[in-house]
Amino acid sequence: MSTTTTGDASIPASKLAKNELLKEAYPDLSGHLAPTLADPAADHFTEDDEQFLKFHGAYQQDDRDKRKTGKQYLFMIRARIPGGRVPAAQYLAFDDLAGRYGNSTLRVTSRQTFQWHGVVKSGLGPVMRGIHAALGTTIAACGDVVRNVLAPSTPSTNPLLPQLYADAARLSAELAPKQTAYHEIWLGDTELKLPAAAAVAVPEIQSVTPEAATPTGAAVDPLYGPTYLPRKFKIAFAVAPLNDTDIFTNCLGFVGIADPADPARLLGYNLLAGGGMGTSHGNKETFPRLADVIGFLPAERVLDAARTVVTIHRDFGDRTNRKHARLKYVLAERGVEWFRAEFAARAGFALESARPAVFTRQLDLFGWHPQADGQRFLGVYIESGRIKDIPGHALRTALRTVVERFAPEVRLTVQQNLILAGVSPADEAAITAVFAQHGIDLAHQGSSFRKATMACVALPTCGLALAEAERVLPVLIERFEALLAEVGLAEEEIVFRITGCPNGCARPFLAEIALVGRAPGKYNLLLGGNEASTRLNRLYRESVKFDDVVTELRPLLQRFVAERQPGERFGDFIVRAVLN
Numbered sequence: 001m002s003t004t005t006t007g008d009a010s011i012p013a014s015k016l017a018k019n020e021l022l023k024e025a026y027p028d029l030s031g032h033l034a035p036t037l038a039d040p041a042a043d044h045f046t047e048d049d050e051q052f053l054k055f056h057g058a059y060q061q062d063d064r065d066k067r068k069t070g071k072q073y074l075f076m077i078r079a080r081i082p083g084g085r086v087p088a089a090q091y092l093a094f095d096d097l098a099g100r101y102g103n104s105t106l107r108v109t110s111r112q113t114f115q116w117h118g119v120v121k122s123g124l125g126p127v128m129r130g131i132h133a134a135l136g137t138t139i140a141a142c143g144d145v146v147r148n149v150l151a152p153s154t155p156s157t158n159p160l161l162p163q164l165y166a167d168a169a170r171l172s173a174e175l176a177p178k179q180t181a182y183h184e185i186w187l188g189d190t191e192l193k194l195p196a197a198a199a200v201a202v203p204e205i206q207s208v209t210p211e212a213a214t215p216t217g218a219a220v221d222p223l224y225g226p227t228y229l230p231r232k233f234k235i236a237f238a239v240a241p242l243n244d245t246d247i248f249t250n251c252l253g254f255v256g257i258a259d260p261a262d263p264a265r266l267l268g269y270n271l272l273a274g275g276g277m278g279t280s281h282g283n284k285e286t287f288p289r290l291a292d293v294i295g296f297l298p299a300e301r302v303l304d305a306a307r308t309v310v311t312i313h314r315d316f317g318d319r320t321n322r323k324h325a326r327l328k329y330v331l332a333e334r335g336v337e338w339f340r341a342e343f344a345a346r347a348g349f350a351l352e353s354a355r356p357a358v359f360t361r362q363l364d365l366f367g368w369h370p371q372a373d374g375q376r377f378l379g380v381y382i383e384s385g386r387i388k389d390i391p392g393h394a395l396r397t398a399l400r401t402v403v404e405r406f407a408p409e410v411r412l413t414v415q416q417n418l419i420l421a422g423v424s425p426a427d428e429a430a431i432t433a434v435f436a437q438h439g440i441d442l443a444h445q446g447s448s449f450r451k452a453t454m455a456c457v458a459l460p461t462c463g464l465a466l467a468e469a470e471r472v473l474p475v476l477i478e479r480f481e482a483l484l485a486e487v488g489l490a491e492e493e494i495v496f497r498i499t500g501c502p503n504g505c506a507r508p509f510l511a512e513i514a515l516v517g518r519a520p521g522k523y524n525l526l527l528g529g530n531e532a533s534t535r536l537n538r539l540y541r542e543s544v545k546f547d548d549v550v551t552e553l554r555p556l557l558q559r560f561v562a563e564r565q566p567g568e569r570f571g572d573f574i575v576r577a578v579l580n
């Protein structure tokens, strides 16, 4: 049977990636999750059901440290939190779930949400229900759908931010898949719960016409159709000059543009498309890519525009090869002009020329800062996003105590850090004291280098990790801090990111210095990203041993000290003087 069309060509089932057949067989994404969940003797799901589990926001994993004594199945659960905003009560509920059912840590991800690690199968239901009871969700945190929508989290004086957040939240709701299995399986709710968004008309689709129902009788999603997207789809919002959502790494980006006559009015958005990080070692068909700037649209058309781009991915993404299925490959192969024309034909309106928008910086603010409304906000550095208590540094307890007592809004950043927003100036000293009592000096949260680092999760939970990342970051930071002090750059800020494989979950391909895992203890060393996160770095050395990283970088940093131009950053120096 020919099941799916990709753009202009029909694809026989024999050529489709296996996931396509799975989705087609169970368009409500239920698989056999319910019977396995109900079976107390089963400690894990089948490989096929793992794929459905993702659409519900959970990953089946195992503790890779313990593989020698047999697989110990564990689950990671990821919430969907548009714009990374978490009300105080919800934070406390999430923290509670981490203590009861997880490994007593909450993990801030590089896409502004939380993950719970180390949940055993019997804990899955309680965590899902707990998240739902706290008015959160995990629907579409993973899977071949629109994932968590990013929005700037730094409370600042930019008056456009509330409008961007509102649009991000709207897109998140409207583009969520409308399948009912989530409620039926996890919440024991058999009632059909189609949000109002399901009734909204989608742009005319020329190449695929989803049928009203599939052979299994399940309702077909009005936007995604019976087989959803060929792959994950990521959306971000930002306003220049602060690129605090790393917008060019997303499938679709909306850059807010103010009305020149009224800087508080959102005129519209520049639409960016085709960004993505994931690549595979030795596979030239795969590569990291920055999004192209496609054009400008009025603010009121943002939802139509997002739906249109999602359908372009749905219909033209490669459904035969999951390593080549992201929207970025459609852009790379068909080109921006084709994309503009396809967009206009589907949306019924053409994009205008993009408006000027220059990004200059990506990183977070730490410590106390004023908000436009007179309140204060606090930027808290979280190493690798892992909120946990360790001797002498009880970060989890400190955060819990502060959130319980002062009820600030918690905001998650794409740099894996956390912001406590909306704090009364009168509470600042007391909050600072709570952190101090738990071993955290808010005025000195680490060197400039430390605060510009990111590591992906990698071992022991990530099944795709080829090398360590989060667990070796503390050692690397210490080594780098010592090296920077040795060459006279103790206060230098250098964006550093490490991942355990080239999937790029901590967006290493934009860092000034990056390590990308190749094998246990071996990393590719990449150099030359920039402060604004608008430039891809380049491979400098392949398969560097972990212990040799500092030795490789010492001469480059020494040259940087000797030859740098006034104000020049390390990444810019590398591009000007070393890689050219």
Ligand code: SRM
Residues within 6 Å of the ligand: 059, 061, 076, 078, 108, 109, 110, 111, 112, 113, 114, 115, 141, 147, 148, 234, 246, 249, 275, 276, 277, 278, 279, 323, 326, 385, 416, 455, 456, 457, 458, 461, 462, 463, 464, 503, 504, 505, 506, 507
């Ligand atoms: Fe990721 C897969 C963790 C952000 C590209 N990512 C995974 C999995 C689920 C491994 C798996 O498929 O079995 C990792 C789970 C590890 C664990 O134990 O928790 C994982 N990705 C993460 C997180 C938690 C990294 C972090 O340290 O914060 C981030 C969660 C984001 C979220 O909240 O939704 C995370 N992943 C990213 C990003 C960054 C971003 O989106 O801004 C990327 C690069 C951007 C992009 O998508 O191109 C990213 N993750 C991938 C890929 C490569 C996809 C591709 O195009 O080839 C995979 C592999 C896959 O999907 O098959 C992957």
Ligand code: SF4
Residues within 6 Å of the ligand: 456, 457, 458, 459, 462, 463, 464, 465, 466, 469, 499, 500, 501, 502, 503, 504, 505, 506
């Ligand atoms: Fe796992 Fe690789 Fe992502 Fe790191 S980059 S979390 S190792 S998939």
